[in-house]
Amino acid sequence: MARDYYGTLGVSRDATPEQLKRAYRKLARELHPDVNPEPAAQERFREVSAVYEVLSDPEKRKLVDLGADPLDPSAGMRGAGGGMGGDPFGGFGLGDIMDAFFGGGGGGGGRGPRSRVQSGSDALIRVELTLEECNSGVTREISVETAVLCTTCSGSGCAGDSRPATCDTCSGRGEVQSVQRSFLGQVVTARPCPTCRGFGEVIPDPCQKCGGEGRVRARRTISAKIPPGVADGMRVRLASQGEVGPGGGPAGDLYVEVEELQHEVFTRDGHNLHCTIRVPVTAAALGTSIPLETLDSEEELTLEPGTQPNTELVLSGRGMPRLRSSGRVDGRGNLHVHVEVVVPTKLDSKQADLLRQLAQLRGEDQPELATTGRAQGGLFSRLRRR
Structure with a gap:
């Protein structure tokens, strides 16, 4: 089945880049492994991240709108076979053909290697606060487990004084090209290098602590200052306290969500x-x-x-x-x-006698039915007037 890119993020096809970003961040906060450890949620998180990476790239988004699946280049243009039967592009994706005509082949300057250093994701943690703490504000020490910078390699991913080396497979271009024949003639395709994964360089001697990632998972304590007046469901943003990115990239934000406890006196x-x-x-x-x-x-x-x-x-x-x-x-x-x-x-006899005396003094020993409008007097007096 064709992949529903926009449906995966829950947006319309004409969504703006800002709407795409908001939708992705909302899903990421719900599905992030730190928040939802379920295997299904982790798989969904990877899918959402991959889809957002495609739609946030204007060129890849154009291909999606044309019916291609950039995450599965071999699938080509969905439904483009018409009555010809099978794949009219002979197994080539639309992205392959676009590359062939618009700069992807023939040595005409490809997309180039992508940076190993990338920004980290946001993280979410919930804290319980009493009504008194919501009223006065509080500074809470929070224990959170996120990806942090590897202190052994300082984010480089390399062991000791070693350095990344140029990839021999792609010669540092980050992509490899191949020439195949189709009904359009000779087609040159460019794909991310399988050896360096598109980075253009490899780490021959990776850091033993982080395995070349430049980051490790660790539990740390953060001091979160929560202002007076917060309410249930509100989030406090702690800038750059989220996940450190691959390659030691800048950290995302940490959001502290308030769960207000019920008070025994006040609502x-x-x-x-x-x-x-x-x-x-x-x-x-x-x-x-x-x-x-x-x-x-x-x-x-x-x-x-x-x-x-x-x-x-x-x-x-x-x-x-x-x-x-x-x-x-x-x-x-x-x-x-x-x-x-x-x-x-419950009244004892003395209390009951006192109340009877009070009722007699106030003329309330014979209660009357309450009236409304111009009718006056009790029930029996109104019956007599009829």
């Missing part, structure tokens, strides 16, 4: 906090003062006499910090306190 809604206090019916009727421990200080909460159930009190500026995109804090949200009035369910 978060963006920048605002919510909590519930339970007060006896007597305290709601008479009024009272309640000490309330917020995330930053202790507040004296005043309930006016006659406080009703479901009353909401708002303490301005006692919520979470508002974190701007620049990382600075711009004000705070509010704390919403919800009042729940608790009605006693």
